[in-house]
Amino acid sequence: MTEEEARRWLKDHFTVSRETEEKLETFIAFLKREAESQNLIAASTLAHIWDRHIVDSAQLLRFCPEGPQNWIDLGSGAGFPGLVVALLGPHRVTLVESRGRRIDYLQRAVALLDLESRVTIAGMPLERVETAPYSVISARAFAPLDRLFDLAARFSTNKTLWLLPKGRNAAKEWEGVQPVWRGEFRIESSVTDAEAGILVGHLTGKTEKHTAAAAKRHQRR
DSSP states (O other): OOHHHHHHHHHHHSOOOHHHHHHHHHHHHHHHHHTTTSOOSOGGGGGGHIIIIIIHHHGGGGGSOSSOOEEEEESOTTTTTHHHHHHHSSOEEEEEOOOHHHHHHHHHHHHHTTOTTTEEEEOSOGGGSOOOOOSEEEESSSSOHHHHHHHHGGGOOTTOEEEEEEETTHHHHHHHHTTTEEEEEEEEEOSSOTTOEEEEEEEEEEOHHHHHHHHHHHHHO
């Protein structure tokens, strides 16, 4: 997908107002300036931001229920997908990021884009974020699936939608965690890479075997 095709895809799939388009342009210009002093995204993708980052983030909204969602984005880094989600939709988004320079960058980006009313930055390791239920959980290159579920399951209910871009290992990662975790997930193809997969679905908890084992360990303490 070329940059022009990416822009066209965005307009074909979302109602992108002139104001939103200008904010996306402002965000990209800000990101490029900041990338000169810190490694926010791979240098090889700087010339392909609309394709590799904007559309790659925006496509997650295709699977999201209608109406405002309480959304948590894990390991937000340069703001993908969290800031794009906030720019294109009505959602309240919590960005979780633990690295100091990235936190400062995200704070300035949120202010620049006038998103303070809908975006919260949890500037700390995920382990320290207060437990609360979210309706959508996203994570882009945050952690392997087994660790991701271990860290983030406490933010999930049976109704929480997980949107997890997992590249070409999506099927393998989901298969690998099924002995421990139960859920209903499907793999959707990415519009930016036909060979990459997005895990879309709901987590229902650990398998009975692992739940029982955990209970036994607790009793021994």
